[in-house]
Amino acid sequence: MENTTANHVTINNPADISVILGYFMVVIAVGIWSTFRTDRGTVGGYFLAGRTMVWWPVGTSLFASNIGSGHFVGLAGTAAASGIAVGSFEWNALFIVLLLGWVFVPVYLTAGVITMPQYLKKRFGGSRISLYLSVISLFLYIFTKISVDMFSGAVFIQQALGWNIYVAVIALLCITALYTVTGGLAALMYTDTVQTFVIIAGAFVLMGFSFNEVGGYSALLDKYSLSLPSQRGFNISEQCYTPRGDAFHLLRDPMTGDLPWPGVLFGIAIIGSWYWCTDQVIVQRCLAARSLTHVKAGCILCGYLKLLPMFLMVFPGMISRVLYPDEVGCVEPSICTKVCGTEVGCSNIAYPKLVVSVMPTGLRGLMLAVMLAALMSSLASIFNSSSTLFTMDIWTRIRPQARDKELMIIGRVWILCIVAISICWIPVVQAAQSGQLFDYIQSVTSYLAPPIAAVFFLAIFMKRVNEAGAFWGLMGGLVMGLCRMVPEFAYGSGTCLKPSNCPKLICGVHYLYFAVLLFFCTAILVLFVSYNTPPIDDKHLHRLVFTLRHSKEERVDLDWEEVERGRKARREADEKETVVTEEDQIERGDRSIMMMIIGWFCGISDTQAPEPTEEEVAEASKQLPDISEDPLWKYLVNANALIMMSVAVYFWGYYA
Amino acid sequence: MGKSVTVVHWLLLTLGLVAAQAEKAEQVLPNWLTGIIAVGVFFFLIFVTFLVNKAWCETPSKPEAVPIEYAMTNVSTRLDAVRSIDDPNAYENAIVHQTDEKATEM
Numbered sequence: 131m132e133n134t135t136a137n138h139v140t141i142n143n144p145a146d147i148s149v150i151l152g153y154f155m156v157v158i159a160v161g162i163w164s165t166f167r168t169d170r171g172t173v174g175g176y177f178l179a180g181r182t183m184v185w186w187p188v189g190t191s192l193f194a195s196n197i198g199s200g201h202f203v204g205l206a207g208t209a210a211a212s213g214i215a216v217g218s219f220e221w222n223a224l225f226i227v228l229l230l231g232w233v234f235v236p237v238y239l240t241a242g243v244i245t246m247p248q249y250l251k252k253r254f255g256g257s258r259i260s261l262y263l264s265v266i267s268l269f270l271y272i273f274t275k276i277s278v279d280m281f282s283g284a285v286f287i288q289q290a291l292g293w294n295i296y297v298a299v300i301a302l303l304c305i306t307a308l309y310t311v312t313g314g315l316a317a318l319m320y321t322d323t324v325q326t327f328v329i330i331a332g333a334f335v336l337m338g339f340s341f342n343e344v345g346g347y348s349a350l351l352d353k354y355s356l357s358l359p360s361q362r363g364f365n366i367s368e369q370c371y372t373p374r375g376d377a378f379h380l381l382r383d384p385m386t387g388d389l390p391w392p393g394v395l396f397g398i399a400i401i402g403s404w405y406w407c408t409d410q411v412i413v414q415r416c417l418a419a420r421s422l423t424h425v426k427a428g429c430i431l432c433g434y435l436k437l438l439p440m441f442l443m444v445f446p447g448m449i450s451r452v453l454y455p456d457e458v459g460c461v462e463p464s465i466c467t468k469v470c471g472t473e474v475g476c477s478n479i480a481y482p483k484l485v486v487s488v489m490p491t492g493l494r495g496l497m498l499a500v501m502l503a504a505l506m507s508s509l510a511s512i513f514n515s516s517s518t519l520f521t522m523d524i525w526t527r528i529r530p531q532a533r534d535k536e537l538m539i540i541g542r543v544w545i546l547c548i549v550a551i552s553i554c555w556i557p558v559v560q561a562a563q564s565g566q567l568f569d570y571i572q573s574v575t576s577y578l579a580p581p582i583a584a585v586f587f588l589a590i591f592m593k594r595v596n597e598a599g600a601f602w603g604l605m606g607g608l609v610m611g612l613c614r615m616v617p618e619f620a621y622g623s624g625t626c627l628k629p630s631n632c633p634k635l636i637c638g639v640h641y642l643y644f645a646v647l648l649f650f651c652t653a654i655l656v657l658f659v660s661y662n663t664p665p666i667d668d669k670h671l672h673r674l675v676f677t678l679r680h681s682k683e684e685r686v687d688l689d690w691e692e693v694e695r696g697r698k699a700r701r702e703a704d705e706k707e708t709v710v711t712e713e714d715q716i717e718r719g720d721r722s723i724m725m726m727i728i729g730w731f732c733g734i735s736d737t738q739a740p741e742p743t744e745e746e747v748a749e750a751s752k753q754l755p756d757i758s759e760d761p762l763w764k765y766l767v768n769a770n771a772l773i774m775m776s777v778a779v780y781f782w783g784y785y786a
Numbered sequence: 787m788g789k790s791v792t793v794v795h796w797l798l799l800t801l802g803l804v805a806a807q808a809e810k811a812e813q814v815l816p817n818w819l820t821g822i823i824a825v826g827v828f829f830f831l832i833f834v835t836f837l838v839n840k841a842w843c844e845t846p847s848k849p850e851a852v853p854i855e856y857a858m859t860n861v862s863t864r865l866d867a868v869r870s871i872d873d874p875n876a877y878e879n880a881i882v883h884q885t886d887e888k889a890t891e892m
């Protein structure tokens with residue numbers, strides 16, 4: 131897939147290159163500084179940054195982990211094609227992120243868990259639910275987040291530098307893997323602050339230049355509906371290349387709109403709840419905070435930052451269509467193939483086209499740094515969290531006696547595996563999306579995520595829900611989701627020129643409506659099965675449900691058997707090792723220099739602290755995590771949340 | 787308080803839509819006015835929720851206050867250890883193993 135437009139510009143001048151190098155210097159410096167600053171001696175220190183993060187790295191890390199290159203390319207591209215409604219995905223998150231901080235994180239904090247499958251394991255007992263959640267989360271990471279972000283980053287590099295898409299992808303992955311390997315969560319969160327500044331600064335600059343180029347905000351409002359491509363085939367219906375009439379409305383017709391308003395309000399809320407409240411990547415950042423007040427303040431900061439993508443990405447996407455209707459708004463398949471390599475449509479190149487054409491020299495390098503920042507921050511977070519999930523939830527079940535060194539190695543090997551799988555998935559992403567990347571992510575997510583959101587909501591709010599209910603609800607939801615997803619992918623999503631053959635019964639329901647339907651069906655199934663099976667006793671549920679989150683009573687963990695087995699296995703492995711090393715020490719000489727360098731680089735050391743004895747464990751479990759808040763700060767934070775919600779409501783009302 | 791407010795938000799947006807739909811037919815209200823009306827309705831709903839919260843949720847909380855205080859005195863000394871930032875055991879989880887080495891970052 132080679133780019134052959136005449137005016138693609140390579141970033142090869144000193145100003146651009148020095149900007150990019152400067153960016154990398156700053157990021158690496160911040161990464162190194164933060165590794166010295168936090169104690170990574172304990173697993174808590176390693177996975178959760180020692181729970182010492184204050185509110186601003188939490189907030190910026192939430193934002194940077196969420197905003198990836200997929201947002202730049204996907205939001206702008208979908209906006210170019212269909213207007214501002216795609217921004218409602220971002221503005222819906224303003225409220226969901228408050229739900230995260232006020233409802234979900236207090237429960238996760240008192241439960242004392244590190245991963246989400248672990249929470250479900252404690253809440254319900256048994257291991258099939260947590261295994262299912264780990265597997266499906268990893269699946270969703272690979273097929274929606276990682277491959278889309280890599281594809282978008284590669285599209286951008288291809289447009290800006292003219293490289294082959296696979297070369298671009300592999301280069302990006304090498305940089306990100308390097309970055310992930312050398313930084314722990316603390317380093318990731320501090321560098322995310324730098325990335326957020328870079329992203330926002332660069333995107334603001336581009337927005338300024340774009341608005342200048344198009345002639346101002348009101349000029350955009352007027353010109354958008356007039357931006358038609360000059361070459362339209364004879365047998366292409368008018369609605370395929372004419373901008374939508376409701377392009378500047380967030381809430382659109384429930385029957386004929388491409389994003390109907392009930393779907394936007396409720397469907398996106400459900401998908402958003404899955405993404406922000408139950409997903410490992412996001413929740414891990416909140417769990418790393420110093421106290422609940424810092425979590426809430428971080429969530430508010432993230433909310434304010436989420437106001438920006440509408441102005442930084444959605445409007446520039448529309449401006450791109452106004453300025454380059456023949457390329458971004460192309461409709462004739464042969465022309466589209468010439469412009470961007472896919473015949474279905476070229477709206478994906480909206481943002482890269484702006485960067486290449488509108489930005490002056492020197493600032494183009496800044497925009498490349500912005501894209502790299504967005505890409506690297508979200509990919510690194512996803513890699514980190516998915517390897518956490520894999521090592522803590524899947525590998526420890528296979529080998530409970532695994533010690534830290536083995537877990538760290540497995541984590542890295544796993545990162546390489548998912549990277550390889552994601553590269554292989556790129557051709558499918560290219561083919562499947564009808565030129566609208568964001569739609570692809572959201573539709574796959576809305577077929578698979580609502581059951582998980584339903585189970586988590588019910589797990590937190592209803593004590594009566596038990597393991598059988600949750601498991602069969604998840605399975606039923608999965609079957610229902612697959613019934614919709616498989617035919618839709620088999621028939622192809624179709625384009626305006628060549629609509630898909632998918633039967634109306636299956637594909638006629640909009641994916642957002644389907645998400646709402648799936649959510650409620652799963653909830654009903656969960657409740658039905660739960661009420662027909664024995665309940666879970668309160669003594670197992672202290673600090674695992676919302677109503678019992680302040681309870682100080684002793685909890686009998688449902689998974690204590692498995693935990694004990696694991697601990698015994700590790701103790702046995704310890705004893706065997708001490709016997710072996712005593713014999714070994716006399717024979718083995720010095721370790722080779724090469725092994726030591728690799729060990730230092732990867733941070734793997736030979737020493738391993740012994741598994742705590744039973745008395746030590748009993749002592750440790752008596753220390754309860756604290757979610758109390760200083761009353762003054764609590765009121766301040768609540769007031770701030772109200773202010774943020776009012777601002778959000780104002781903007782929704784403005785653009786409705 | 788957060789969750790009831792979030793519920794309120796949905797109610798509000800639905801109302802906001804009604805206003806928007808009416809607006810499409812008439813095109814009378816400018817954008818900023820719709821925004822301000824939406825905020826006004828939102829504040830009103832917050833106020834109503836607050837009143838409901840005050841009136842309805844006061845009584846059930848009293849009987850719980852006594853047993854919690856009793857439990858609190860037993861663990862208050864340990865809470866100091868939990869609150870310490872530098873204490874590596876602060877949020878020790880039964881599954882998590884303690885290590886003192888410099889573990890790897892990912």
